[in-house]
Amino acid sequence: MNTTLKRLSLAIAASLSINSAYAAESPASEAADEQAMEEVIVKASRLKGTASAVMQERKNQAFIADILGAEQISRTGDSDAAAALRRVTGITLVDGKYIYVRGLGERFSSTQLNGAAVPSPDPTRTVIPLDLFPSSIIESLSVQKSYSATMPAHFGGGNVDIRLKTIPTDFTFTMQGKLGGNTNNFDDGLSYNGGSNDWYGMDDGTRAAPDALKTMWENHESLNDLSQEDNRLIAAQLNRDYDPSYSKVNPNTGFDITLGDRYDFDDFRVGFLTAVSYDNKWRVSEEYEGEDYTFIAGQNGADDRWSLVRGFDDIQSTEHSVRFSGMLNVGVEFLRDHRIDMSTLILHDTSDEIRDKLGNNNNLVLSDGLRIRDSEVNYEEREMIANQIRGTHNLTDFWNLGIDWFYSDARSNRYAPGNISTRYILTDGSNGQLEDGFFDIQNESALTRANTATRYEFQNLNDGVENYGYNVSLPLYYTDVEVVLKAGGNFISKNRDAQARRVDVNTLVFDSLDLTGYQMNNILTDEAMLNAPLTGTNTLIRDTSVAGDDYFSAQKTDAYFFETDFLFDQKWRASFGVRYEDFRQVVAPLDPATGEFDIAANPTTEDLESLAFKEDDVFGAVALTYIVDDSMQFRASFAQTTIRPDIREVAPATYLDPLTGYPIGGTPSVVSTSINNYDLRWEWYLETGENLSAGLFYKDMDKPIESVQSPSQDGPPLIRIANAEDGYVYGLEVEFLKDFAFLSDSLGRFTEDFFLSGNVTLSESEINIDTQSVVEQTGVSTSVTNPTRAMTGHSPWVVNMNLGWDAPNGNHSATLAYNVFAERIIIPGIDSKDDSYEQPFHSLDAVYTYYPSYSSTLKFKVQNILNQDKTIEFEDTLVRSETRGVNFEVAYKWDF
Numbered sequence: 042m043n044t045t046l047k048r049l050s051l052a053i054a055a056s057l058s059i060n061s062a063y064a065a066e067s068p069a070s071e072a073a074d075e076q077a078m079e080e081v082i083v084k085a086s087r088l089k090g091t092a093s094a095v096m097q098e099r100k101n102q103a104f105i106a107d108i109l110g111a112e113q114i115s116r117t118g119d120s121d122a123a124a125a126l127r128r129v130t131g132i133t134l135v136d137g138k139y140i141y142v143r144g145l146g147e148r149f150s151s152t153q154l155n156g157a158a159v160p161s162p163d164p165t166r167t168v169i170p171l172d173l174f175p176s177s178i179i180e181s182l183s184v185q186k187s188y189s190a191t192m193p194a195h196f197g198g199g200n201v202d203i204r205l206k207t208i209p210t211d212f213t214f215t216m217q218g219k220l221g222g223n224t225n226n227f228d229d230g231l232s233y234n235g236g237s238n239d240w241y242g243m244d245d246g247t248r249a250a251p252d253a254l255k256t257m258w259e260n261h262e263s264l265n266d267l268s269q270e271d272n273r274l275i276a277a278q279l280n281r282d283y284d285p286s287y288s289k290v291n292p293n294t295g296f297d298i299t300l301g302d303r304y305d306f307d308d309f310r311v312g313f314l315t316a317v318s319y320d321n322k323w324r325v326s327e328e329y330e331g332e333d334y335t336f337i338a339g340q341n342g343a344d345d346r347w348s349l350v351r352g353f354d355d356i357q358s359t360e361h362s363v364r365f366s367g368m369l370n371v372g373v374e375f376l377r378d379h380r381i382d383m384s385t386l387i388l389h390d391t392s393d394e395i396r397d398k399l400g401n402n403n404n405l406v407l408s409d410g411l412r413i414r415d416s417e418v419n420y421e422e423r424e425m426i427a428n429q430i431r432g433t434h435n436l437t438d439f440w441n442l443g444i445d446w447f448y449s450d451a452r453s454n455r456y457a458p459g460n461i462s463t464r465y466i467l468t469d470g471s472n473g474q475l476e477d478g479f480f481d482i483q484n485e486s487a488l489t490r491a492n493t494a495t496r497y498e499f500q501n502l503n504d505g506v507e508n509y510g511y512n513v514s515l516p517l518y519y520t521d522v523e524v525v526l527k528a529g530g531n532f533i534s535k536n537r538d539a540q541a542r543r544v545d546v547n548t549l550v551f552d553s554l555d556l557t558g559y560q561m562n563n564i565l566t567d568e569a570m571l572n573a574p575l576t577g578t579n580t581l582i583r584d585t586s587v588a589g590d591d592y593f594s595a596q597k598t599d600a601y602f603f604e605t606d607f608l609f610d611q612k613w614r615a616s617f618g619v620r621y622e623d624f625r626q627v628v629a630p631l632d633p634a635t636g637e638f639d640i641a642a643n644p645t646t647e648d649l650e651s652l653a654f655k656e657d658d659v660f661g662a663v664a665l666t667y668i669v670d671d672s673m674q675f676r677a678s679f680a681q682t683t684i685r686p687d688i689r690e691v692a693p694a695t696y697l698d699p700l701t702g703y704p705i706g707g708t709p710s711v712v713s714t715s716i717n718n719y720d721l722r723w724e725w726y727l728e729t730g731e732n733l734s735a736g737l738f739y740k741d742m743d744k745p746i747e748s749v750q751s752p753s754q755d756g757p758p759l760i761r762i763a764n765a766e767d768g769y770v771y772g773l774e775v776e777f778l779k780d781f782a783f784l785s786d787s788l789g790r791f792t793e794d795f796f797l798s799g800n801v802t803l804s805e806s807e808i809n810i811d812t813q814s815v816v817e818q819t820g821v822s823t824s825v826t827n828p829t830r831a832m833t834g835h836s837p838w839v840v841n842m843n844l845g846w847d848a849p850n851g852n853h854s855a856t857l858a859y860n861v862f863a864e865r866i867i868i869p870g871i872d873s874k875d876d877s878y879e880q881p882f883h884s885l886d887a888v889y890t891y892y893p894s895y896s897s898t899l900k901f902k903v904q905n906i907l908n909q910d911k912t913i914e915f916e917d918t919l920v921r922s923e924t925r926g927v928n929f930e931v932a933y934k935w936d937f
Contacts, residue, residue, distance in 0.1 A: 095181065096732055103606055103616040104664050105187040105676055105720050105736065107776075111206070114176045117843065117858040118888040118902040118930075120320070122179060122203055123171035128843075129184050130774045130800035133836050133862045138170035142184065142198025143738060144770050144804050144835035144865075148746060149197030149684055155384070155429055156202060157449035158193075158533050160504035162423040166687060169453070171201070173388045173425060177217075177297045177318045178368050180206040186738070187664060187720045188680035190602040190618025191512065191529070194660040196682040197716055197740070207382060208312035208372040209301040214937040219295040221930030223324060224908070229287040230325040230359035231395045233418060240321065242363030242391030248420055248459030250499050250542070251278035258542060261636045264584040269550075272580040276546070277570035279497060279582070283418050283461050284560040285397050290359070293930065295320035301370075310374040319365045328356035329922040330398070334874070347874075347918040353400030353415070358923075360394040378435040386427045394419045405466065412467040414486065416561075419460050421500075427451035443514040445529075450507050457500040463561050464489045488548060488556040488564050492583075495546040495561060502539040508532070512602075525606040533598040537688060541590040542633065545583050550575045584633075591631035594688045599623045614666040623657040624685065628692040628707075654691055656713060658683065676722045676736075684714040686746055690762040703868075705748070705760040708819050712764055715743040722774075732778050739771040745808055748833060750871040751821045758871065761819040765808040768832060772804025794849060799842035806832040826870035833869060836862040852892050860884040867913055868920070877915040883907050896936040904928040 095110040107129050119125040127134040131143045139147035147168045152159060161169040183202040185192065192200050236245035250258075253275050257264065264272060301314035331352035339345045366389070372382040398415040405411040431447040468485045488494055512529025546565070548556060552574035558564045575581065604618035629652050631637065662680035669675070692707040722736035745768040751759040778798040785792050810828045831837075844857040861883045868877035885906040891899040905927050913921040 096726055096730075100674070100724065100726055102185075103614065103666070104185060104189045104662075104678060105722050106183055106185040108184070109182040111176075111180055114179065114182075116845065116854070116856045116888060118856075118886055118900075118904065120176055121172045122174035122176065122182060122201075125176055125179070126171065126182060126184070126201065127860055128841050128858070129182070130776045130841070131186070131772070131802040131804075131839060132184065133834075133839055133865070135834060138172045139166075139168065140171060140201065141834045141836075142201075143186070143740070143772060143802070144806050144832060144837075145198035145740075146832070146834045148687055148690075151193055151195055151200050153200065153202045154386070154427060154449070154451070155204060155431065155447075157427075157429060157447055157451075157510075158506050158508040158535075159427060159449075159451050160425065160453040160506040160535065160537075162425060162453040162455040162502065162504060166689075168687075169425070170423070171203075173390055173423060174203055175318045175320070175364065175366050175388075177299075178205055178316050178366060178386075180204045187676075187678040188660075188662045188682050188718055189616070189664070190604045190620040190660070190662050191527070193531070193533075193598070193600070194620055194622045194658070194682050195685055196680075196718075197684050197714070205368060205370070205384065205386065206299075206314060206316065207370050207384075208303055208314055210303060212302040213299060213314075214301075215297070215299045215934055216937075217297040217932055217934035219293070219297075219320070219930055219932040221293040221322075221902075221928065222290075223293075223926040223928050225325040225924060225926030226290040226292075226323055228290075228325065230290040230323065231285045231357055231397060232288045232359065233285055233395055234282045235393060235420075239361065239391075239393060240363070242365065242389060242422060244420065244422065244456075244458050246458075247280060250459065250497075250544075251275060253278065254544075258633075261634060263634055264544070264582060265580065267580065269575060269578060269580055272582060273570060273575070276582040277567055279544070279546075280459060281495075281562045281565055283395075283416070283463070284562050285395055285416060290323045290325060291321075293320070293322040295322075297934075308376050310372075312372050314368075314370045316368045317366070320363070322362050322364075324360045324362070324926070326358045326360075326924045326926070328358055328396075328924070329354055329919060330356060330400075331918075331920045333403070334918065336873075347916060349401075350406075351400075351402045353398040353413075355399040356396055357398075358394060358396045360392060362393070363391045365389050378437060380433045382429075382431045384427075384429045384431075386425075386429075388423075388425045390423045392419070392421050392423075399467075410468060414465040414467055414559075415462060416465070417460075417462045419457075421455060421457040421460075423453070423455050425451065425453040441516050443516075444511070445514075446509075446511040448509040450505075452503065452505040454504070455500070455502040457498065460498040460500075461495060463495040464491070464493075465559060486557070486559040488558065488561060490548050490551075490556060492547050492549060493545040493585075494548040495565075496585075497544040497546075498541065499544075500539070500541045502537070504537045505535065507534045521610045523608040527602075527604045527606070529602055531598075531600045531602070533596075533600075535594075535596040537592075537594045539592055540633075541586065543585045543590070545585050547579060547581060547583060550577065550579045550581055552576045586633040588632050589630040589692065591633050591636075592628060592689075592692055593631060594626070594628040594692070596626040596688070597624075612668050614668065616662075616664040618662045620660045620662075621657070622660065624655060626654040626685075626688065626691075627652050628654075628688055630692055652709075654686070656685075672727060673723075673725045676720070676724070678718075678720045680718045682716045682718060684716065684746060686711040686713065686762065690746065703758060703760050705762065706819070706821075708762045710818050711746060711762055712744055714745045714764075717741045729780065730778065731780060732776075734774075734776045736774045737772070738774070740769060742768040742770075742808075745832070747808055747810065748869065749810065749815055749819075749823050749825055750869055751819075751823050759821070761815075761821060761823070763810075763815045763818050765810045766814070768806065768808035770804060770806035770832065770835065772802055774800065774802050776800040794847055796845045797842070798845070799840070801841075802839040804835070804837060806835040808832050824871050824873075826873055827876060830869070830876060831866055833866050836865045838863045853890070854892075855889045856887070858884075858886045858888070868915075870915060875915045877913050877920045880912045880914060882909050882911060884909065898932075898934040898936075900930075900932045900934070902928075902930045902932070 095108045099108050114125045126132050126140050133141045142150045152169050159169050181204045184199050186199045188196045236247035238245040297318045299316045303312035331349050333351040334347040335350050337346050337348050367387045370384045374380040396417045400413050401407055429449045434444040436442040465486050466489050510531035514527040517524040554573045600622045602620040607615045660681050664678040667675045690707050691709050691711055719739040724734040726732045744764040747765045748760050749763050780796040781792040839862045842859045846855045861881050864878040864880055866876045867879045870876040886904040889901045905925050908927050911923045
């Protein structure tokens with residue numbers, strides 16, 4: 042055996058390393074590395090230097106992966122993990138939170154934090170919204186696109202591993218302040234009387250349900266069983282001061298603080314890193330929401346068209362978001378062979394949105410001089426707390442046996458204490474617009490007289506994940522052959538409980554109360570709520586919660602894997618692995634009236650089995666790499682994986698999808714999707730940091746999980762989860778980084794300071810839906826317009842381009858970043874209406890950074906320079922739109 046580690050050993054070491062910045066080195070090698078690093082800094086641009094390190098890790102991976110480093114994220118100015126990941130080859134972003142890898146929806150991808158499973162605060166999905174993770178705490182983002190047995194078998198598009206910053210190599214103390222805004226915020230925005238703690242994203246109880254109501258829920262007592270007088274006493278305690286008014290919009294502000302150090306002792310190294318981040322932002326937008334259309338045939342040469350009959354064509358929206366995070370990492374290393382890291386992370390994100398909507402429905406039409414005005418407040422707090430401990434041990438006295446282990450305990454919460462929607466009727470063609478904080482025609486607006494004039498919603502969700510695992514690796518060396526054997530286990534326990542309550546205000550019970558006005562708090566005053574005459578025996582407020590609004594779920598996965606990695610003659614590398622998983626899941630809807638499971642009084646075996654989902658299987662993966670030389674290699678891989686239905690997708694309950702606003706009904710009979718994954722890739726890495734790669738992928742799916750629509754009489758259609766018959770997705774990915782030094786002779790040496798990086802993905806997908814099978818599976822009728830179509834959310838092409846410049850003296854850098862995706866299906870069509878497509882969004886961002894001194898940085902950022910709007914259309918007819926405006930920010934950072 043050679044005295045130095047061979048190529049495979051280095052690759053394995055790189056893949057197992059928790060953080061190369063804290064790697065064990067001898068003093069001599071440290072000095073040599075520092076000298077080499079100085080030369081690299083002089084010769085390479087900031088992006089190319091860090092990109093080279095990232096590319097080296099990608100190059101050493103046994104399986105196909107794409108990696109995005111912290112400096113690359115900083116260059117493009119992305120503020121969170123979700124926005125940063127859209128720069129990765131083949132990834133698109135939906136709703137600013139969820140990623141689609143290779144055109145496959147968020148259910149086809151999984152997310153880990155430092156290699157461990159994490160919970161989700163999203164009430165409709167078990168995947169975590171990636172906008173929760175601020176970029177300031179991220180060291181790198183790894184997207185593994187070909188499956189390996191060390192990963193969860195729930196794998197379709199890819200696995201995203203968010204790696205947090207860890208122990209620094211030296212003392213670090215940085216402070217950064219940020220100030221910015223949006224062009225949409227120049228005019229006034231909507232506001233209402235929220236709580237006194239809104240500046241740090243915590244409700245002070247203003248929006249919460251009254252204590253008397255909470256007590257009733259805890260005791261499983263119903264509002265509907267109270268007397269009329271007792272009922273109205275509680276009704277009067279509900280907060281009704283949600284009326285909108287116009288006010289100036291504050292600028293966006295934020296700060297980041299990082300403190301860390303490392304201490305070297307005789308046999309020990311100890312270090313820590315702590316980081317705090319805070320952002321306070323506002324966003325004003327104009328929106329459009331169409332719900333139902335009627336077809337109008339063209340006459341006298343006019344084109345056919347679809348006409349809106351139900352929806353909102355004028356929506357004013359203002360969102361206030363507050364985000365803060367805190368991180369503490371502590372690490373200790375003994376004799377350079379043993380290391381333990383402990384980390385604690387807290388993420389908190391609050392969204393407070395008020396919307397004023399004007400529109401019509403089937404009964405109130407503009408031709409009769411009638412309009413609907415809905416006033417909505419949507420407030421939610423999302424939080425995740427994760428505690429992790431990880432260990433890495435190299436037993437040099439036992440054949441260099443390596444042992445890695447980890448334990449992670451994480452929990453998340455979504456708290457929506459008091460969302461509210463109120464409807465008004467506008468007459469005589471009143472446009473209902475606010476002017477200087479007041480409506481222009483006050484006497485032509487009235488609170489609707491209906492069973493549900495106002496609806497309050499109170500929601501709380503808790504999600505917990507306990508994950509621990511280990512792996513043992515043994516390197517073996519033979520003549521011209523190196524082998525690494527790896528075996529381990531991974532064990533995940535998840536639990537989730539969710540509560541939701543709906544309380545409706547019934548204005549039909551008022552005998553003669555004048556409902557004229559445009560502000561609920563001035564119409565339903567305390568006097569009116571307590572003393573206005575009521576008719577009949579109906580109550581003023583009703584609890585309209587239904588079975589399934591509350592639910593409990595638990596999930597457990599026990600997995601064991603074995604993997605071998607071979608290197609033959611320094612040219613061929615082969616990896617084989619198998620993984621066994623035992624998966625169990627139960628989803629139990631609860632009856633809000635009793636708090637008990639919503640099942641039959643004497644449940645049958647079938648009733649109980651409908652609540653559970655379980656399966657066990659063996660999954661395999663193989664990868665082959667041919668190493669042409671140190672700069673070029675070819676890869677090929679094959680794997681068998683599965684996609685299991687989400688928790689809510691198998692629950693016999695209905696919930697609202699935050700992406701579309703449509704109700705979604707779970708289907709207990711949905712089965713898992715089986716996927717065969719094929720990958721090929723060619724990679725070329727140059728010493729200058731330039732690189733080029735091209736890859737092909739193909740995924741063959743049996744029983745892919747999809748959403749289909751069921752027609753509705755009034756209101757949005759019901760979306761049901763079902764299995765299509767089969768489907769596939771295939772495509773081509775190309776990625777590159779190239780400088781312009783080759784133009785220096787003809788255009789001048791200044792071209793050496795520029796570089797271009799980017800990626801292009803071309804792909805196609807298809808699913809085949811058997812309408813009759815869907816009806817049998819879901820129990821509801823459906824009239825799918827296109828039984829054979831592309832998969833929901835799939836974009837046939839995605840383009841990313843980054844043009845970078847670094848000044849020769851190192852004092853300036855700039856990046857122009859462009860991202861665009863092709864149109865993609867968001868809402869599948871029914872009743873002869875075509876599928877609704879989200880239109881391409883051409884995102885052009887610019888970042889300029891000035892380094893006035895060694896310890897200070899000044900950064901200017903402009904996003905959405907083209908002022909693009911988000912739009913969804915079907916057959917050239919607008920379904921939804923939202924203005925985004927142009928974001929701008931200036932940040933100053935000082936490194937002490």
